[in-house]
Amino acid sequence: MAQRLTYRLRTAVLAVVAVLGACVGVVLATGQAGIVITHGVSMNPLYHQGDLVIIARASSYTVGDIAAYNLPGRDEVALHRIIGGNDAAFVFKGDNNQSVDPITPPAADLVGRSLVHIPQGGLWLETLTSPPILGLLAFALLAGGGAATTRHRRKRRRASMSRHISTRPPARQGLGGLPPSLRIPTALAAVFGVAGVILGALAWSGPLEETASSQVKSGTRMNFSYTADVGQSAAYDGTTAKSPGPVFRKLARTVDVGYSYHGEPGTVTVTAELSTPGGWHSTLPLSGPVTIDGSDYEGSVRLDLASLDAKAQAASAVTGLPAGPVSVALTPAVRTAAGAEFRPELKLELTPLQLTLPGGPGSLAVTDSATQEHTALVPRMVGVSGLTVTAAAARVISAVFLLAALATGIIILVFARRSTPADEAAAIRRRYAALLVRVHPMPAPQGRPVIDVTTFPTLAKLAERYGLLVLHWSRSGVETFVVQDENITYRYRAGSEPAQVEPQPEPADSQA
Numbered sequence: 001m002a003q004r005l006t007y008r009l010r011t012a013v014l015a016v017v018a019v020l021g022a023c024v025g026v027v028l029a030t031g032q033a034g035i036v037i038t039h040g041v042s043m044n045p046l047y048h049q050g051d052l053v054i055i056a057r058a059s060s061y062t063v064g065d066i067a068a069y070n071l072p073g074r075d076e077v078a079l080h081r082i083i084g085g086n087d088a089a090f091v092f093k094g095d096n097n098q099s100v101d102p103i104t105p106p107a108a109d110l111v112g113r114s115l116v117h118i119p120q121g122g123l124w125l126e127t128l129t130s131p132p133i134l135g136l137l138a139f140a141l142l143a144g145g146g147a148a149t150t151r152h153r154r155k156r157r158r159a160s161m162s163r164h165i166s167t168r169p170p171a172r173q174g175l176g177g178l179p180p181s182l183r184i185p186t187a188l189a190a191v192f193g194v195a196g197v198i199l200g201a202l203a204w205s206g207p208l209e210e211t212a213s214s215q216v217k218s219g220t221r222m223n224f225s226y227t228a229d230v231g232q233s234a235a236y237d238g239t240t241a242k243s244p245g246p247v248f249r250k251l252a253r254t255v256d257v258g259y260s261y262h263g264e265p266g267t268v269t270v271t272a273e274l275s276t277p278g279g280w281h282s283t284l285p286l287s288g289p290v291t292i293d294g295s296d297y298e299g300s301v302r303l304d305l306a307s308l309d310a311k312a313q314a315a316s317a318v319t320g321l322p323a324g325p326v327s328v329a330l331t332p333a334v335r336t337a338a339g340a341e342f343r344p345e346l347k348l349e350l351t352p353l354q355l356t357l358p359g360g361p362g363s364l365a366v367t368d369s370a371t372q373e374h375t376a377l378v379p380r381m382v383g384v385s386g387l388t389v390t391a392a393a394a395r396v397i398s399a400v401f402l403l404a405a406l407a408t409g410i411i412i413l414v415f416a417r418r419s420t421p422a423d424e425a426a427a428i429r430r431r432y433a434a435l436l437v438r439v440h441p442m443p444a445p446q447g448r449p450v451i452d453v454t455t456f457p458t459l460a461k462l463a464e465r466y467g468l469l470v471l472h473w474s475r476s477g478v479e480t481f482v483v484q485d486e487n488i489t490y491r492y493r494a495g496s497e498p499a500q501v502e503p504q505p506e507p508a509d510s511q512a
Helices: 002-029 121-128 131-160 180-204 305-319 391-418 424-431 456-466
Strands: 033-037 052-056 066-070 077-086 089-093 110-118 209-217 221-229 240-242 254-262 266-275 281-292 296-304 326-336 346-350 354-356 365-367 371-379 381-384 387-390 436-438 450-452 470-475 478-484 489-494
Touching: 033 110, 033 121, 033 391, 052 121, 066 089, 180 381, 180 391, 221 326, 254 326, 266 296, 266 305, 281 296, 281 305, 296 305, 296 326, 305 326, 305 346, 381 391, 387 391, 424 478, 424 489, 456 470, 456 478, 456 489
Parallel strands: 436 470, 450 489
Antiparallel strands: 033 052, 052 110, 066 077, 066 110, 077 089, 209 371, 221 240, 221 254, 221 365, 254 296, 266 281, 266 326, 326 346, 346 354, 381 387, 470 478, 478 489
16 A cells, blocks of 8 residues: 555656646746846846846736846847836836936836746756757667667577577567556656757757848937926916926016937937918027937027017018917937937927917927838747747757656656566566466476576576577466476576475376
8 A cells, every 4th residue: 555655646746747847838938937047237236147037927017026128129138127107118227227228118018027036047057958968968868768779689689699589579568568657757758858859959950049120110209398487476386387388478588498318329409490370480500519429318408588589570570471479399400320310399389478388298209200121130939830939948948848858767767666566476477478478387397407597587588598488377376487498497486485385296188
């Protein structure tokens, strides 16, 4: 009973390990989870170079989460902390960085949230998934089968050199020759081994990345704001008028317009175009050109409302066209180092009473909606029967499969060697079924010496050496196995010690 319980427990443990390994592979393959190997120092002291972080997709993300998003044009992800924003655009920043990330991805574009952190685990994973280690694992899985084939060939060569030629077929044990408790784990180990070798071959047969072309929207944008010092009055709650509200000219003569740029480095020049309903227009330079060294720049200009109104009145006096209202289009034009030009506009309306924002709050943010042809390296996809994963993930999954197969095989080998069947005769019949011939009890031939061997494998070797079969019968609880050569009978008995079984005269009519 204890041995049966041990077999069942062993089978259950191996099955659970196998199922867990398969689940991990499926989760990685479907993209619900991923593995990130950290580089750089942007998340020190939490993460260091070479750490392994397991990320998983989440239904929602909040400020304070550590999440990953894809970097445009690169086969990499950024793993930083969310410090602001919402599902439409999250703001990220590395714990060890001085500035926020220039990319603000929405929740739908996030790869996943940090789930498990393994210090220096990335270094171990890169080592285990290297070609030499994968080759060694594949060799270890196939070595057992190769060794068995070699032993079988050697036995056949020895049999062909003996005095008798055996015509019996070779023994084919397969899974049926294993104890029932080890058949399922052995089958799972074989499946994992084959899947790991096939997936590894697909993953290592090409590069991790391949070139792909796509239409990519520009991420260049400009945010506007304006303020005016209006003093203490009943028109405003404080002493400053702010966008997008109106600025009453009776309380303020000047308005400061700020602009915040995010995009490629270059130069910025700010102008204001004045126009009236009658068709008059004029362009006024306000500042620049100013060099933008990085991807972010903030600047401001001051509008003298009286001066702008006076210019429109002077033109009206000459042309006879109406002087108001005056439309003011403020344009911080950016020319990048590559020659591209971005010309966002902030449209204001100036009347004798106030300065207003006719476009509402939405006009304070301008994003470049132009698309451009973009060629970049993207992860190479591999797969079988419609199930595809990246080549990098396939290498990891293949290593997991091979390790699971190797570990399961080692466990099976250890338990198989330690497991000795309680019924020795049953074990002999199961293992050497193709070598045995069951007969009726036979008498010892007169004048022929009988030699008792100590182990059945010795008797089996003698049979194979001479190209003979092993005769087998059972009597009084004793299993007898004999090999009859021309002059000698070799015998092995199982079930009791040979010394306890005295030779008995056999009936004359017994036959094979």
